[in-house]
Amino acid sequence: MGIGNIFKAFQPKDKVFFVLFEKVAATLTQMSKEFHEGLMDFDINDDTMLKNMSDYEHKLDDLTHEIFVQLGENFITPFDREDISHLASGLDDIADYMYASAKYIYLYKTPLDPAYTEFSLLIYKSCVEIQTAMNNLKDFKNPKGVKESCIKINSYENIADDVLSQAIVKLFETNDAINVIKIKSVLEYLEIVTDKAEDVANTMDSIVIKYA
Template identity: 55%
Template sequence: MSISAFFRLFQPKDKVFYTLFEKVSDNLLSMSKYMVEGMSSKENITEAFFKKIEDYEHANDKLTHNIFIELGKNFITPFDREDIHQLAASLDDIADFMYASVKYALLYKSPYLKSFATFSKYIDDSVVELQKAIYNLRDFKKPKEVLESCVEINRIENVADDLFSKEMGALFESKIEVIEIIKIKNIIEYLEDVTDKCEDAANIIESILVKYS
């Protein structure tokens, strides 16, 4: 019996952490799918759209807080306490940056770019894989599936990074006024950052997998 398997014998029967992480991933997926819908056109970027995104972000904050509370209550955890903290924080970052992307798209009233919708789709694709990875992480019974999702998230981040470079080049070559360039650049940076945050979460999950599977 491996050391990791031995320690799993003493893990609590209450799977509260797995359940909370799954709830976070569910909330993130609902948020990303709603974001795809809202960022599909300039007309959809409204106060009502932003308010719904804000609600998802607040829900994520509450779930993250619950994870931290459980860390204080449970002496034995399904995997390393630091890893639980890091994963919870990284998932919260995803919600925060989605929220920021929509907030600035609304506040800046900048020219709308088709890439806003494309980035949103990349974000949603990443969150879909992240949800799969988190559900398959439970009890470390499906390491292959977890790893496949992490690899796909990394691939999507690379595609999003290429799009970011392309959009930046086109933006600075355009004849748009400087103030509008600054606005668009800021929005695109936040959108691309979300895919970075998804990759960060995937890297943490992959690290946990290596330690315990």
């Protein structure tokens, strides 16, 4: 390897990583928006929303894979390698659990619980804030903006906890054992999505504390 190529290998790849993370965040926002809209106008006989969720999940898998490829190929990164790994995995988890939620809603074929759309709206709002935070995280240009988005995401997760508790109480009042099992499972998947969003927020907050 020539001396020029050696120096090139050690050059920071800030743009590569930030561009990929911004793509992931934007795709998650699109995915969560379609998920929410799909539940607002839900038709169990039309699986278009489920197919779209699957497509988004595969697209995000590819982007996550590319982040890890770049992590393996580059010696110098814009922030700690472990933080990049945690951030990439956390974002991928949001997509995975969102897709799982959609899948089980279709598989179980139960009446939609009103809490589903409450969750999907919280998930969408969380993803919007993740995208905003990711844009502000680039080059550490707006640490305060990142923190503000992280606080909002944490508040959405707290609301989601309350939504889950109230929905389960109402669910048990129906005395329909089969539907209780099915709907409770979906509700828990939806709540996990907000947990994963909070994990991402905590990772971004940690990065800002370390490097901004």
